[in-house]
Amino acid sequence: MTKHDSSTAPEFTRSDTRISELLDITHEIADLSALGSLADWDQNTAMPDGAAETRGYQLASLQGVLHERWTSRRLGELLDALSKPVQQSSYSDADRGLVYQARRGYDRATKLPRKLVEEIARVQAASFSAWRRARENNDFASFAPLLSRTVALQREVADRLGFVETRYDALLDEYEPGMTARKLEALFAPIRETSRSLLQRIEASGNTIDASCLEGNFAEAQQIALGERILRNMGYDFTRGQIAVSPHPFTTSFGAPFDVRVTTRTNKRYIQESLMAVIHEGGHALYEQGSSPTLARTPVVGGASMGAHESQSRLWENEIGRSSAYWKGQFSVVQELFPERYAGVDAETFARALNKVQPGLIRIEADEVTYNLHIIVRFELEKALVNGDVAIETLPSLWNAKYREYLGIEPPSDTKGVLQDIHWTSGFGYFPSYTLGNLYAAQIFSTLQSVFPDFDARLASGNTSFVLQWLQQHMYSMGAIYQPEDLIKRVTNEAPDPSYFSRYLTAKFEKIYHLA
């Protein structure tokens, strides 16, 4: 159970009538948005196929109402009236965050006409169904027309929101305020170099990891039960959450911090597919459940940005969840759920297997060394799609060519290639958040290790609540009241710096692979 430290809880200045009125408006928007998220969750976990079109209408109508609320004249007046005063010290950081995030919503809504927003919702619903079928049938051509429509709509969004250099920048900014393709290219270049050089050194060493202990015959129900145990041990609160199965794992909130749900998918043969997805989504979910309840039903509840969000999923999945210290504390749960398979395996061997480096086709199964290369493929392709540099039909061959170039392997089917991710059914600009998240995660992990010199020993005890408590207090409880760069500074006392990740990755894998 997450505890909220009331002494540090961010508070709005509710006695101020303008803040109070702004809260009333944003409460209603948050409530209605939550119902949209519930509809998305249902669409991914339960909805029958025949309902796709009618669900599209429902989401479009909801978007229409939200658009109306976000563009209300009164909201604009309040934001104008508050923009200067809220900078004064008599207002709180929560107030400033609220005004900042509400302004973002207002600006976005006033720049995008309702008809466009409704059309995007309709196309997204149709695209999701088409993608799911295309993925099942390895049939990119049947998905292409909807992807093409999504590209056209996202280009229109970019044109209306405005951008300095390229249309893609406008879409990036949606997920990571202030981010541009040029900045990302600069941040990603060293990551790509580190990853490729490390991969070459590992391959040149001839050293390998035996990951056969991850293979077996794992019943789905037992895997879900294992996921529940692992989530519970992480501190995920099931009285405010739930786990379900969907084709692509995800986390969603319908009113954080009180209803935050995760999904996973299972693979009968490989235990790590669902296990690591659960830890990844668990990281997202802890962040959402960790928002101070004082922020509930406002635009500043939940994560500060998608990069900040991915930093938590990746921190729990990789820095923590792929460490031998963590498995020293948790492996007995795996043994309990799968006694026959794991009686003769130890935690060290299991953790080591989770770090096997092997260029593969599926992003969410990728090791830490190659993961960012998967992202860079997607980043380069979606940037080109949005900026109009490539034709939709060429996408599968471009995808395959990039996999050949960066990872040295080529997908045997589009199902295992360009159709593997759900993301492009809704838009573009999200993928870079994963690698950005890796950068932030390594930096926050370095801070955690400084704060807790006995970090590994504590992790190995099996009780990880010290990690959650620290993150809760210094990051999660703040929700989205700070912008991501500011938040990282507050958490780590330093601006975002990609060298933390390079050092973390190199040191970890030099040790695991016994590199010189």
Add this chain to the structure above:
Amino acid sequence: MTKHDSSTAPEFTRSDTRISELLDITHEIADLSALGSLADWDQNTAMPDGAAETRGYQLASLQGVLHERWTSRRLGELLDALSKPVQQSSYSDADRGLVYQARRGYDRATKLPRKLVEEIARVQAASFSAWRRARENNDFASFAPLLSRTVALQREVADRLGFVETRYDALLDEYEPGMTARKLEALFAPIRETSRSLLQRIEASGNTIDASCLEGNFAEAQQIALGERILRNMGYDFTRGQIAVSPHPFTTSFGAPFDVRVTTRTNKRYIQESLMAVIHEGGHALYEQGSSPTLARTPVVGGASMGAHESQSRLWENEIGRSSAYWKGQFSVVQELFPERYAGVDAETFARALNKVQPGLIRIEADEVTYNLHIIVRFELEKALVNGDVAIETLPSLWNAKYREYLGIEPPSDTKGVLQDIHWTSGFGYFPSYTLGNLYAAQIFSTLQSVFPDFDARLASGNTSFVLQWLQQHMYSMGAIYQPEDLIKRVTNEAPDPSYFSRYLTAKFEKIYHLA
């Protein structure tokens, strides 16, 4: 798969600009209402406890938007402008139904202030949680304050909607247009007499039915699988539906006819609890899935009234689902799913067991002879509650006294007594629909037997599609464009007449119990 006969599909006069504008307004309302139904479904099947309060806010905000839409000046103007012209023959029955139902919604919304509607939604969410806990813990006292609040709110609703004789009439009218307590008392009196006299004759005969073939050890997953098979055989379309588990079985639509879901609950020891619930909910669901797609996203999609709705759940559950002809055609499915238990049982024995008459405590497990006595208990108590004739605290003892009087048995706990049904967490006036449904069902069944002289033989073949097709064409496809009394006349060529039920019940049980 339900087929829609396009030659009889009701159509709106979309070329009329006022009808077209009215459709635009009601489409948005239907879309948003569907999201509210989805939230209810989730609350009953999946939502974590900790989300109850925040879900209450969400539903309240949605109700607020719906209230705003239903009270829009433009809607009022359109309804005024259409009220006379729509009676002309140049308009369709669908147009007239649309204007009638939209007028009901508009009148209701303009008479009930937004604050009241929001408060009702909040109390309903809290009441549901309290009821679920109270039911688990046999603790009526912990539920009483919320029930008391619901009574007060429903009395206020009645006062604002207006009524001729008693407040309870105003609530009845919500579910069955034009119905009053006085009319119901007249309709129910012969039913009560028939039920009690038949019960006395059965008990006096000394004849009994051996229902032990319904007992066993039935795994939940197999029961759900059986439910799926039975629903599929009834013609329920899983590409537009789904089955889930909830404490109280129900059917709901999020955009009929395209997304219509049912729930059930299972009892490990008695197969009929889930099985008959599935057939009952399946009847509701067929009705909803059977609406003509031309009516989608309007207030005339779905059932004509709650009584009309219950007529279909009861027709499928009782007239069809408790007949030996039906089980001659379906019993092999039960044998397939539970081969060990049912290898030595035949369809006739199974069907006979489903008709065992035995006064019991639980309404949804009741036989056809005693069922309406359960309803009459609830009808009398809720009428008294709403009209202010009884105090909340006395409800459990009044409930128990009525069970002693009408059924000759007394609940050993409130969990098996006054706390057994979900209905009073949301309001009053629904229960009589069940008995009204029984009256309509018997009358429609009589029509079906006239239309198909070989009815039993066809049922026994295992293919029930002739029933669904006929109902689909003559009733389901019309949705709610006709008021219930008019609908029954169209389907059966006669006004509602309770003697059909009395004759049906008496003839059936005289035969089964070999009465003189």
